[in-house]
Amino acid sequence: MILIAASADQLYPYIDKDQLNKEKVLQSWPGPTTWVLPAAEGVSHYLKGVHAGIAVRVTKHPLASLLCRSFHGPIVSTSANPEGKAPALSGSGVRRYFGDKVDLVIEGQLGELDRPTPIYDGVSGKRLRA
Numbered sequence: 820m821i822l823i824a825a826s827a828d829q830l831y832p833y834i835d836k837d838q839l840n841k842e843k844v845l846q847s848w849p850g851p852t853t854w855v856l857p858a859a860e861g862v863s864h865y866l867k868g869v870h871a872g873i874a875v876r877v878t879k880h881p882l883a884s885l886l887c888r889s890f891h892g893p894i895v896s897t898s899a900n901p902e903g904k905a906p907a908l909s910g911s912g913v914r915r916y917f918g919d920k921v922d923l924v925i926e927g928q929l930g931e932l933d934r935p936t937p938i939y940d941g942v943s944g945k946r947l948r949a
Contacts, residue, residue: 820855820866821874821936823845823896825887830875831880833866833893839941849879851932853948856926856941864896882927898935 826832827845835857844854867873873892876886878884887894900916903906907913910924938948 820868821876821896822866823876823878823887824826824885824893825849825877825884829887829891830877830895833859833873834875840944843944844941847879849884850877851879851930851936852876853936854941855938855947860901872941874938880930882925886887886925911938930940 822830822833827848832902838857839854844856853874853876855870858867858871858873862873876896878887878896883894883896891909899913904916907916908929910926913921913924935948937946939946
């Protein structure tokens with residue numbers, strides 16, 4: 820899972836800012852770049868799983884950014900697909916995959932990429948996903 824936010828400030832409670840390449844990370848935002856950053860102490864395993872890091876992004880997508888600003892914090896984002904399937908690219912695609920398991924689908928434009936965002940390690944800078 821990825822936490823997306825309207826600003827880096829919304830992510831600071833979830834990350835350990837002392838261990839990351841802050842300049843490089845902040846230069847890529849807002850935009851379609853996801854970073855795995857060291858998680859702050861006490862971050863729920865529901866957000867990071869068994870990992871020491873947490874995947875985060877400051878989005879420039881207008882609808883997602885508006886949701887984060889309205890919520891006053893980051894929201895969880897995933898590729899809208901079951902494991903091993905291509906991401907859904909429309910509301911109807913999400914409904915086909917998940918049916919009544921999804922409470923709400925907000926219709927809107929896709930972001931600027933035609934594939935999932937690249938993911939980088941925020942300490943080493945290594946690319947984790949193309």
